[in-house]
Structure formats: structure tokens, C-alpha cells
Amino acid sequence: MSEKPHNADRTCWNCPAAKFKGNVDFRGCGQSRRIVPKGEDKQLMIECRRRPELGHFEPSITFEQCPEWIMGEHGYMLEDMRVMILGMDGYLGWTLALKLANQGFQVSGIDNYTRRDCVMEKGSHTLVPIPNMTRRLEAATEELGVTLNFRRMDLGNRKKLREFIEEVKPESIVHYAEIPCAPYSMVDAEHAIEVQRNNVLATLGLLHIMRDVVPMTSLLKLGTMGEYGSPLTGRPLFEGLFPNDAVLQWDDREWSMGGEMTPRDPASFYHVSKVQDTYNIYEACKYWWLRSYDIMQGIIYGVHTDEVATHPDLRTRLDYDEWFGTVVNRFVSQAIEGIPLTVYGEGEQIRGMIALEDAMECMVRLITSPPEPGQYDVVNQVSGLHKIKDVADTVARVGNEKFDLDVKIQRLENPRVEAEQHPMEVVSRKLPQEHGFEPNVPMDKEVERMFELLTQDHIKQRIKEKKHVIMPKTRWSGEKKESGVLEVYQPGEKEKGEYEGKLDTE
Numbered sequence: 001m002s003e004k005p006h007n008a009d010r011t012c013w014n015c016p017a018a019k020f021k022g023n024v025d026f027r028g029c030g031q032s033r034r035i036v037p038k039g040e041d042k043q044l045m046i047e048c049r050r051r052p053e054l055g056h057f058e059p060s061i062t063f064e065q066c067p068e069w070i071m072g073e074h075g076y077m078l079e080d081m082r083v084m085i086l087g088m089d090g091y092l093g094w095t096l097a098l099k100l101a102n103q104g105f106q107v108s109g110i111d112n113y114t115r116r117d118c119v120m121e122k123g124s125h126t127l128v129p130i131p132n133m134t135r136r137l138e139a140a141t142e143e144l145g146v147t148l149n150f151r152r153m154d155l156g157n158r159k160k161l162r163e164f165i166e167e168v169k170p171e172s173i174v175h176y177a178e179i180p181c182a183p184y185s186m187v188d189a190e191h192a193i194e195v196q197r198n199n200v201l202a203t204l205g206l207l208h209i210m211r212d213v214v215p216m217t218s219l220l221k222l223g224t225m226g227e228y229g230s231p232l233t234g235r236p237l238f239e240g241l242f243p244n245d246a247v248l249q250w251d252d253r254e255w256s257m258g259g260e261m262t263p264r265d266p267a268s269f270y271h272v273s274k275v276q277d278t279y280n281i282y283e284a285c286k287y288w289w290l291r292s293y294d295i296m297q298g299i300i301y302g303v304h305t306d307e308v309a310t311h312p313d314l315r316t317r318l319d320y321d322e323w324f325g326t327v328v329n330r331f332v333s334q335a336i337e338g339i340p341l342t343v344y345g346e347g348e349q350i351r352g353m354i355a356l357e358d359a360m361e362c363m364v365r366l367i368t369s370p371p372e373p374g375q376y377d378v379v380n381q382v383s384g385l386h387k388i389k390d391v392a393d394t395v396a397r398v399g400n401e402k403f404d405l406d407v408k409i410q411r412l413e414n415p416r417v418e419a420e421q422h423p424m425e426v427v428s429r430k431l432p433q434e435h436g437f438e439p440n441v442p443m444d445k446e447v448e449r450m451f452e453l454l455t456q457d458h459i460k461q462r463i464k465e466k467k468h469v470i471m472p473k474t475r476w477s478g479e480k481k482e483s484g485v486l487e488v489y490q491p492g493e494k495e496k497g498e499y500e501g502k503l504d505t506e
């Protein structure tokens with residue numbers, strides 16, 4: 001292919017090795033649309049932390065021209081780039097750590113094991129067994145020949161976090177370290193408060209540390225598509241900010257909405273914590289010229305990347321309980337246990353989703369294509385839109401055709417407060433157009449890989465052991481009651497319905 005890598009034309013302006021000197025007019029970058037004035041007294045000069053011999057120069061060397069940026073699997077990568085993963089013991093954090101380390105990144109990370117504790121508190125366990133972190137780190141060295149620099153620590157412990165960041169000086173920080181999952185945040189007041197305390201306050205502390213210690217480092221912060229909800233107006237879910245040409249017409253007046261934050265309509269107290277993060281990060285970029293991708297990630301499904309599949313001790317966790325299990329992962333587990341797949345309400349809800357392997361590729365591409373100083377950029381990370389009842393059909397079809405199961409589907413009273421039929425138009429242009437991402441893993445392929453792993457005897461046994469955590473009992477109303485069954489049906493029995501949602505990638 002003669003096409004240039006996605007980040008070839010990025011320059012020192014994006015590079016974390018650049019030290020800005022002299023008269024930098026930061027109002028001309030990032031969120032402002034003002035052009036940086038040219039002319040001698042306004043000249044932008046930098047020094048390079050990696051190439052001090054260059055002295056002072058204009059930040060115009062492209063990644064393609066710079067010898068520090070070498071060709072990697074997904075475009076140019078800063079040689080030995082230091083990436084810190086917050087939440088490294090989690091479903092995504094562990095998977096990304098192995099992927100990055102395997103590609104030559106210097107990976108460090110922290111975790112306080114809160115996910116393990118929360119799942120245990122609820123009487124569940126990860127379906128795919130995972131060893132403790134000491135063994136995980138050993139296995140990474142034995143099987144992949146990589147060393148991960150891990151510290152057990154709470155993100156909210158600012159003193160320890162600051163020391164670690166000062167020591168490592170990460171060039172990119174990936175922030176996964178939050179308590180995810182809507183139902184867990186809806187259990188009761190204690191859970192709602194803990195989720196918001198943990199997520200919002202620790203992130204606010206992190207932003208202050210970044211300002212003081214590593215302001216050039218990009219922050220890849222995980223938000224969720226659930227921040228937008230599913231607006232009944234049918235308004236497209238732009239990438240966090242209205243596009244430059246967006247115009248509001250009202251009461252005989254008209255004005256530009258370009259660059260303004262789009263409305264959020266979070267779907268649980270967990271999602272509210274993500275919206276609060278969004279505003280805090282947006283402000284930090286504005287006040288201190290930090291740079292961040294706020295990634296509105298769709299629901300992740302799956303078990304596979306090349307690295308986690310190398311050895312049983314390198315596998316990442318997979319949860320199927322009502323609080324932490326995400327929909328596709330839950331459905332596959334239910335299919336194996338012979339429980340009809342639990343579709344809530346009509347099942348017409350449409351959600352953005354993406355396979356684990358594809359999500360990891362997106363992260364590598366974003367890490368290696370940092371935003372500019374002051375830039376707060378939102379990226380919608382989804383590879384497809386799926387109706388929940390269609391997801392159930394896909395899982396049932398793969399289970400029945402390829403694994404000789406007899407999978408049925410059940411509609412349950414919806415424990416959530418949500419529209420069961422709604423318009424859904426998601427704009428996701430940045431990953432494909434600016435960062436060169438093309439999804440590689442269709443849902444049925446990943447679902448098949450999940451069945452292959454989860455039908456192994458020792459894993460089937462683990463589903464059976466904790467079968468009682470599958471049916472939903474946590475209701476948004478506050479009532480504690482198992483959802484009643486509305487209907488049980490065979491896969492393929494339901495009409496498709498005319499409305500499919502729209503994913504706009506062009």
C-alpha cells in the first residue's frame with residue numbers, strides 16, 4: 001500500500017518529547033480557533049527532550065521525518081514510548097498492557113484491585129480464571145519476554161501517584177481506573193456514592209498531578225457511549241462537540257454551536273460519573289493546556305487478542321454477573337449454561353459496540369497520534385450498532401449452529417429506566433478518517449471465539465458455580481426484585497423491524 005500511515009504528518013506540536021520555549025501563544029491552539037500569529041516576536045520555538053543536540057527550533061518536524069518515530073504495527077510509534085496504564089489489572093487494562101509491551105512500548109501501570117473486590121463482594125467471580133498480579137507479571141516475562149512496571153496503588157492516593165509519575169515520566173497515560181458498570185452504581189446509596197467518589201475525585205486529582213509533572217503527556221481517558229444516552233430527538237451523537245458548521249435556529253435567530261459540548265443524557269449514576277469527568281478534563285485542557293482524548297467507548301465484547309491467547313495465565317478477566325457483565329459476554333455465558341438469553345423489555349434498544357481486539361487497536365492508534373497542547377478531543381469508539389434482540393439472535397445462532405446447543409431467548413421486565421425504542425445515529429469519523437482504523441472483527445467471529453474458550457470444561461464449571469448471579473435483581477427504581485419473564489422465544493422468530501440505527505463513519 002502506498003498510503004501514508006495515519007500519523008505521518010503529525011509534528012513536534014503533537015509530540016510529548018517537545019519542550020515549548022519562548023513566546024508560545026497557547027490561545028492559538030487546542031480549543032480556540034484563533035490562528036497562532038506568525039512573525040518574529042511570536043515565533044514558536046521548542047527543544048526536544050530526546051534530541052537535545054537540535055537546540056531551539058520550530059516545531060515542524062513530522063513523525064515521518066523524525067528518527068525517534070519509527071514504523072510500528074499501526075503507524076509510526078515513538079521509540080520506547082513510555083505509556084502508563086491506570087487500571088492495569090482490569091479487562092481492558094491488562095489486555096492493552098500486553099499488546100503495547102509486545103509492540104515495544106515501555107509499559108507501566110497501577111491498580112488497587114477494586115474490580116476484584118467488587119465482584120467478590122457481589123458473590124461472583126471472573127468466568128475466565130486469572131492469576132494474581134505477581135503471577136501475571138511473571139507470565140508476561142516468560143511467555144512474551146516483556147517487563148511491565150506495575151505498582152499496587154489507589155489512583156486517589158495523590159502522593160504515591162505523583163511519585164510514580166515523576167519517576168516514570170510517562171509520555172502517554174491511559175486512564176481505565178474507574179469502577180465501571182451501570183447496575184453496580186444503581187444498587188443503593190453506598191454503591192452510587194462509592195462509584196462517583198472513586199471515579200470523579202481520583203480523576204480530578206490526576207489532572208492536577210499531570211499539570212504539575214507531565215503537562216506534555218496525552219491523557220487517553222475512557223468515557224462511554226452511555227454518556228450520550230439515546231436522545232429521543234434523534235439528534236446525531238456527534239463526537240462530543242458540535243461540528244464547526246453546526247447552527248442553531250430558534251426564535252428568528254441563528255447562531256453557531258460549533259465546538260460547543262453536545263448535550264449529555266447519562267443512563268445511570270455510573271454514566272453520570274463519566275459526564276462529570278468529561279467536564280473536568282475539558283476544563284483542565286482549557287486552563288492548563290493539557291491534551292486529552294476523551295474516548296466514548298461502545299460496549300466491549302470478547303476474549304481475544306494474540307497476546308492474551310498466548311497462555312492461560314495471560315488471559316484477561318470476563319464477567320457475566322448482573323452488575324459487571326456486559327451484554328454480549330453475558331449472553332454467551334447464559335447460552336452455555338442453558339439459560340435463555342436475557343433481553344430487557346422490547347430488546348429494540350440500540351447500542352454501539354466493539355470487539356476487544358479492535359478496541360485495543362484503536363487505543364494504539366490514539367496513543368501514537370497525540371492531540372495538540374490544549375486540545376480536548378472526543379472520539380466515539382464503536383465498530384457497529386446493534387439491537388439487543390439481534391445480539392441475542394447472533395449469539396444463539398452461533399451457539400446452535402457451531403456448538404450444537406439449544407439456545408432460547410427470554411424477554412424480561414426491564415430493570416432499567418430507558419427508552420426501549422429510540423432513534424440512534426452515531427457519528428464515528430475520527431478513528432477511521434484521522435487515525436486509519438478499520439474494524440477487523442465482526443461480532444459473530446468474536447462470539448465464536450468466546451464459545452470456543454468458554455465451553456472448556458473448567459470454565460463451564462465456573463458458570464455453574466455462580467449461576468445465581470445471572471438474573472437481574474437490581475432495578476433503577478430501587479426495588480430489589482428479580483425481573484419477571486415476559487416471553488420465551490426461539491432465535492430468528494422475531495421480525496427484524498425497519499429501524500436499524502445509523503453509524504456515520506464518512
Ligand SMILES: NC(=O)c1ccc[n+]([C@@H]2O[C@H](COP(=O)([O-])OP(=O)(O)OC[C@H]3O[C@@H](n4cnc5c(N)ncnc54)[C@H](O)[C@@H]3O)[C@@H](O)[C@H]2O)c1
Binds near residue numbers: 112177198
Ligand atoms: N468494558 C466495557 O465494555 C467498557 C465500555 C465503555 C467504557 N468502559 C470504561 O473503560 C474502563 C475500563 O473498563 P474495564 O471493562 O476494563 O473495567 P475493569 O473494572 O475491568 O478495569 C478497571 C480497573 O481499574 C481498577 N481501578 C478502579 N478504580 C481504581 C482506583 N481508584 N485506583 C486504582 N485502580 C482502580 C480496577 O481494579 C480495575 O482493575 C472503565 O473506565 C470503563 O468505565 C468500559
